[in-house]
Structure formats: C-alpha cells, structure tokens
Amino acid sequence: MRGGNVDLVVDLGAKSYPIEFCDIGDVGNRLLKRVSSRKIMIVTDENVKGHYLESARRSMEAAGYMVAYSVIPAGEESKTMEMAKKLLQDALSYGLDRSSCIVALGGGVVGDIAGFVASAYMRGIDFIQIPTTLLAQVDSSVGGKVAVNLPEAKNIVGAFHQPRAVFIDVKALRTLPQRELKTGLAEVIKYGIIWDDEFFKWLDLNMEKLLSLDMDVLKHAVRRSCEIKAQVVSQDETEHGLRAVLNFGHTLGHALEALTGYKKYTHGEAVAVGMVYASKIALRRGMISEGFFNSIVSLIERAGLPTVFDPFPFEDVLNKLTSDKKAYDGKIVFALVDENRKFFRLEINPCEIESVLYN
Structure with missing residues (x-):
C-alpha cells in the first residue's frame, strides 16, 4: 500500500504503521507525522554509533526535537534485564514522559531491547525503528515483538509493542560486516x-x-x-x-x-x-x-x-x-x-x- 511517503503499511487498525524507505539523514521530518512529543531518546550500540548516530540526531534536532541518546555494547550479550534496567534509568534521567518516544537505531538487539524498554517505561510509550542491519530490516523491526533474554532462554521476557513507524535505509547495509x-x-x-x-x-x-x-x-x-x-x-x-x-x-x-x-x-x-x-x-x-x-x-x-x-x-x-x-x-x-x-x-x-x- 502507498500514500505520500509511505511505502508499505502494517495494517493493524488503530495500531497500523508505515514502513518507509528513506535516508537516515531524512528521518527527522518524517517523524513529525508520527511523534507528537518533542523529546526523544535514541538507543544505539557501539558499532552503529560511529556510522549513523550523528546523522540521525542532527536530522531530528533540525526538525525541532530534543534528543538524548544511550549507547549499549554491541552483541546479543547486551539483550539482558540488567541492560534494560539501565536504559529505563536513562529514560527517567533524561526526563522522558508518557508522550516521549524511544528510537531504536541499530540491528535486532538494539530494536528488541529498545522496544522492550519502550513497552515497559510508564506502562508503554511510543517507539520508532530505524534498522541498520539486513536481519533487522527484513524481520525484527517489523511486527512489534520486543524482548530480552535470560541466560537459560532467548527472548523469554518480552511483549508485543508495535512501533509508530519503521524507517529503512538500505544503503546502511554497505557498512555491515x-x-x-x-x-x-x-x-x-x-x-x-x-x-x-x-x-x-x-x-x-x-x-x-x-x-x-x-x-x-x-x-x-x-x-x-x-x-x-x-x-x-x-x-x-x-x-x-x-x-x-x-x-x-x-x-x-x-x-x-x-x-x-x-x-x-x-x-x-x-x-x-x-x-x-x-x-x-x-x-x-x-x-x-x-x-x-x-x-x-x-x-x-x-x-x-x-x-x-x-x-x-x-x-x-x-x-x-x-x-x-x-x-x-x-x-x-x-x-x-x-x-x-x-x-x-x-x-x-x-x-x-x-x-x-x-x-
């Protein structure tokens, strides 16, 4: 389905949201249609930070958003309850409220834990997916499954919490190992x-x-x-x-x-x-x-x-x-x-x- 800048739609009635193909540096203006609050927390990892964090942050700030960010270590080992607790504390210290938004900028691990934190913070706030890996672009960023692992089992603690939008920049795959x-x-x-x-x-x-x-x-x-x-x-x-x-x-x-x-x-x-x-x-x-x-x-x-x-x-x-x-x-x-x-x-x-x- 198409309409304006919308390339695809996940049709879930009142919870429907678009999947849009665009440059990471253009996401700020696109957020204006999806996020009413001006306060955003970006969650990314150490690998993605050097490639895309500044471009995304500058785009959002140019659109009028106040942007804070938290960086987690790259890899599945970060998808834990302990890391989720740290991000929840970051959200509180940054002053996020019920109208604020968390943006997941990275691969599947970042998307899963950022979405999980968004689902739990103040009983659920908005979040946006900006997937930068192929796996996240084709799978984990779409569908609203958010979770963290326990040592005994993968994705065993989680929720269904749909994003407000998914923004995909296929050119980001050029920096993938x-x-x-x-x-x-x-x-x-x-x-x-x-x-x-x-x-x-x-x-x-x-x-x-x-x-x-x-x-x-x-x-x-x-x-x-x-x-x-x-x-x-x-x-x-x-x-x-x-x-x-x-x-x-x-x-x-x-x-x-x-x-x-x-x-x-x-x-x-x-x-x-x-x-x-x-x-x-x-x-x-x-x-x-x-x-x-x-x-x-x-x-x-x-x-x-x-x-x-x-x-x-x-x-x-x-x-x-x-x-x-x-x-x-x-x-x-x-x-x-x-x-x-x-x-x-x-x-x-x-x-x-x-x-x-x-x-």
Missing part, C-alpha cells in the same frame, strides 16, 4: 521457503548479487521480505495462529544460541541450521520432496550460512527446546511448511528430534 549480511540472508531465505516460491527462485538467481551488495537487488529483497512479514502480522498480530509460521527454523535455532551462550552463532546462522533440520523433519514426514529439501540446503549454503548441527549432547538440546517460549506444556512445537507453503504447527516428540539431529 559480511558475516552480518549473511545472517540477515537467513531470514530473507526463510520468507521464500515459507511463503513465496517465486521469491525463493528469485533468491536462487540473485544470491551472488545480494552478497556483492547490489543495492537494487538488496532493496527488492528487503521490500519483498517486509511485504510478507507485514501480511502475516496484519492477519495475526499476537501469534495465535498464522504468525507462528515466521518461527520456521527458530525452535532449534534459539536452542543453539542458548546452548552456546549467544557467542558462537549469530541469530541468522542458528536459524539457518534450524531451517535445515525443520526441513528434514518435513522431508521425513512426506511434506516436501527430496528435491525441494536439497534446494533449501543449497540456497542456505550459497548464502555462506551453516547447515550442520553441532553434536551437543541431546539432553542439553532437549532442555533448551522444552524451555523455549514456543513450547506448550513442555511439548516441543515446530513450525513446518509443505511444498505448497501450507503451514503446520506440529508437536514433535523427542525421539523424532533426536533421530533427525543425529542420523
């Missing part, structure tokens, strides 16, 4: 597997261009991913049904992240492995053909992502799977799709999981 670009491609590939066969085939044809940062190709990949995410979220905001399809690959992926203390795998790397083994379950159950399974593995490999499960003791894996927020009454639930992209949310018993992982 190659590993971070690849980790975002895992979520892009996910959309092709779960939703759109034509997009899957397009990714197969254009993977090398994506890896070489062809801006036109990247913008199409980001836009199509956002279209799919917006379509799913608009139908199921709080994950009571269809939205769970977006968890494809995440059940095992989150377990791998937690097993390694969020230090060995990026989120996308863990999800890539998770997608392979979820697809292997679907293959064994006759839901997909061997040809489709092989094409999934091949595309993930060509994106430079891992496809093989590290041989952790199964008891450790099982413990993380049963503590995952997607589990129900201790039962392990996988999001699976068949070759026609029909979604299934299935309980998978431990014996089947062990067989898939180790045989």
Whole structure:
C-alpha cells in the first residue's frame, strides 16, 4: 500500500504503521507525522554509533526535537534485564514522559531491547525503528515483538509493542560486516521457503548479487521480505495462529544460541541450521520432496550460512527446546511448511528430534 511517503503499511487498525524507505539523514521530518512529543531518546550500540548516530540526531534536532541518546555494547550479550534496567534509568534521567518516544537505531538487539524498554517505561510509550542491519530490516523491526533474554532462554521476557513507524535505509547495509549480511540472508531465505516460491527462485538467481551488495537487488529483497512479514502480522498480530509460521527454523535455532551462550552463532546462522533440520523433519514426514529439501540446503549454503548441527549432547538440546517460549506444556512445537507453503504447527516428540539431529 502507498500514500505520500509511505511505502508499505502494517495494517493493524488503530495500531497500523508505515514502513518507509528513506535516508537516515531524512528521518527527522518524517517523524513529525508520527511523534507528537518533542523529546526523544535514541538507543544505539557501539558499532552503529560511529556510522549513523550523528546523522540521525542532527536530522531530528533540525526538525525541532530534543534528543538524548544511550549507547549499549554491541552483541546479543547486551539483550539482558540488567541492560534494560539501565536504559529505563536513562529514560527517567533524561526526563522522558508518557508522550516521549524511544528510537531504536541499530540491528535486532538494539530494536528488541529498545522496544522492550519502550513497552515497559510508564506502562508503554511510543517507539520508532530505524534498522541498520539486513536481519533487522527484513524481520525484527517489523511486527512489534520486543524482548530480552535470560541466560537459560532467548527472548523469554518480552511483549508485543508495535512501533509508530519503521524507517529503512538500505544503503546502511554497505557498512555491515559480511558475516552480518549473511545472517540477515537467513531470514530473507526463510520468507521464500515459507511463503513465496517465486521469491525463493528469485533468491536462487540473485544470491551472488545480494552478497556483492547490489543495492537494487538488496532493496527488492528487503521490500519483498517486509511485504510478507507485514501480511502475516496484519492477519495475526499476537501469534495465535498464522504468525507462528515466521518461527520456521527458530525452535532449534534459539536452542543453539542458548546452548552456546549467544557467542558462537549469530541469530541468522542458528536459524539457518534450524531451517535445515525443520526441513528434514518435513522431508521425513512426506511434506516436501527430496528435491525441494536439497534446494533449501543449497540456497542456505550459497548464502555462506551453516547447515550442520553441532553434536551437543541431546539432553542439553532437549532442555533448551522444552524451555523455549514456543513450547506448550513442555511439548516441543515446530513450525513446518509443505511444498505448497501450507503451514503446520506440529508437536514433535523427542525421539523424532533426536533421530533427525543425529542420523
């Protein structure tokens, strides 16, 4: 959907919001349509600060906003209750009130924790997403899932708190390390597997261009991913049904992240492995053909992502799977799709999981 500067809309009735493609240096004027208060706190990380903080801050101040900022260490290790407490204290010390706004400037970690803080501060204030990584642009910035981790489980403390807007500058991907670009491609590939066969085939044809940062190709990949995410979220905001399809690959992926203390795998790397083994379950159950399974593995490999499960003791894996927020009454639930992209949310018993992982 279009209108003015609006490129896409996440249609949630009174909570609807736009996804706009623009330069980071232009966000100030665009905020005027979305944020009534003149007081803003930017949350960013140490990596993004040097690239984009000044440009974003100057743009907002030129539009008449009073801007404070907080910088957190880069990486998943910052997505904790302790860091959320610090940011809440920063918000109070900066004088934010119920009409103020928090702006998340960075990748998925920044967006998740900034959104979580916005959801909790004074029982919820506005926030804006300005995602600067591929993973955040195509996935975590859209949909209103905000959270922090506990040592035992990823994203286990959180809320649904929709942003007022998402502003995407695809040129920001030029400053991404190659590993971070690849980790975002895992979520892009996910959309092709779960939703759109034509997009899957397009990714197969254009993977090398994506890896070489062809801006036109990247913008199409980001836009199509956002279209799919917006379509799913608009139908199921709080994950009571269809939205769970977006968890494809995440059940095992989150377990791998937690097993390694969020230090060995990026989120996308863990999800890539998770997608392979979820697809292997679907293959064994006759839901997909061997040809489709092989094409999934091949595309993930060509994106430079891992496809093989590290041989952790199964008891450790099982413990993380049963503590995952997607589990129900201790039962392990996988999001699976068949070759026609029909979604299934299935309980998978431990014996089947062990067989898939180790045989």
